[in-house]
Amino acid sequence: MSLPHETDSFFDNTRLSAYKDCPRKYFLRHVMHWRGEGIATPLAFGGAWHAAMDIVWKYGATLTPDELQTAAMANFLEKWTEEGLPAELDVDQTQAYTPRTPSIAAEMVANYIEDRARYLQGSEVIAVEQPFAVPLPNMPATWYVGRLDKMIGWQGQTLALEHKTTALYRKEGYFPMDWVQSWYNDAQVKGYEYGAGLYYPKFDGVWIDGALCHKTVHNGFKFIPVHHSVDLVVEWLHDAEQWVERINRDTILFEQYGHLAPGTFPKNENSCFGKYGVCPYLDVCRTRADVDKGEAPPIGYIVEVWNPFETLGLSEIIHAEEATTAIPA
Numbered sequence: 619m620s621l622p623h624e625t626d627s628f629f630d631n632t633r634l635s636a637y638k639d640c641p642r643k644y645f646l647r648h649v650m651h652w653r654g655e656g657i658a659t660p661l662a663f664g665g666a667w668h669a670a671m672d673i674v675w676k677y678g679a680t681l682t683p684d685e686l687q688t689a690a691m692a693n694f695l696e697k698w699t700e701e702g703l704p705a706e707l708d709v710d711q712t713q714a715y716t717p718r719t720p721s722i723a724a725e726m727v728a729n730y731i732e733d734r735a736r737y738l739q740g741s742e743v744i745a746v747e748q749p750f751a752v753p754l755p756n757m758p759a760t761w762y763v764g765r766l767d768k769m770i771g772w773q774g775q776t777l778a779l780e781h782k783t784t785a786l787y788r789k790e791g792y793f794p795m796d797w798v799q800s801w802y803n804d805a806q807v808k809g810y811e812y813g814a815g816l817y818y819p820k821f822d823g824v825w826i827d828g829a830l831c832h833k834t835v836h837n838g839f840k841f842i843p844v845h846h847s848v849d850l851v852v853e854w855l856h857d858a859e860q861w862v863e864r865i866n867r868d869t870i871l872f873e874q875y876g877h878l879a880p881g882t883f884p885k886n887e888n889s890c891f892g893k894y895g896v897c898p899y900l901d902v903c904r905t906r907a908d909v910d911k912g913e914a915p916p917i918g919y920i921v922e923v924w925n926p927f928e929t930l931g932l933s934e935i936i937h938a939e940e941a942t943t944a945i946p947a
């Protein structure tokens with residue numbers, strides 16, 4: 619039996635995705651630890667929606683629908699305001715943030731509780747926001763980490779729920795088929811399958827719990843069941859180890875030279891404008907080709923070190939006494 623230590627190396631889907639998207643973006647965020655001030659509204663709304671869902675699923679079988687909505691929205695607003703966003707929006711703010719506003723979230727939560735009533739009443743909630751750390755087998759002291767939104771038992775199955783919101787809309791079926799089908803080949807989902815599969819021997823798969831965030835349509839919800847064969851999860855695992863090797867190689871070169879030697883954390887100019895908007899580091903990359911070790915962040919950026927023990931709550935794993943939270947050596 620072994621458990622992660624703070625001196626080990628940790629990678630989650632966000633870090634690996636950043637490097638795959640653009641090595642320079644990974645470098646600025648996870649080596650220099652620079653982060654743009656503030657948070658994008660879609661990310662703030664998604665985080666607040668997760669907070670609301672924590673209450674809905676934890677107390678869905680014990681509270682009345684009205685009580686559940688009140689408690690869920692209180693959690694939503696707490697998370698929303700933590701990100702520096704106002705609980706009550708003026709006209710201009712409403713226009714700027716729509717459809718991602720607290721008032722629309724309230725409508726969504728009420729409809730979600732009604733739509734998911736049979737699941738809330740009939741499932742066993744095994745864990746809420748459970749952190750996990752699983753070893754990368756061929757890389758000593760290196761862990762793939764994350765947090766499972768919900769673990770539930772439903773009709774004899776052990777499932778991981780992953781809450782996702784989207785503003786993409788299709789009149790028939792609410793969700794575009796491209797968005798739905800994208801989850802069947804998603805690296806984050808495969809990582810959850812690997813992580814949850816080691817924690818729960820009878821694990822049956824991931825259900826994406828999609829919620830439509832729309833200006834006028836507030837009752838669009840969809841479960842997307844995903845389960846991959848062992849071969850595909852093993853393929854993901856080997857790929858993850860290869861990406862980590864590339865990250866480690868570039869990191870060693872940067873530490874050796876004290877700046878970005880040629881070919882180290884190269885820019886990917888094709889990712890400056892993506893499906894989530896403009897890269898937050900575009901202004902940095904537009905104005906400079908190199909960065910020195912120990913350099914202070916430019917105006918508009920702050921230093922924020924990602925710590926999985928704080929962000930994901932990995933200390934809960936270390937201090938857990940339950941055998942199910944231990945990780946096989």
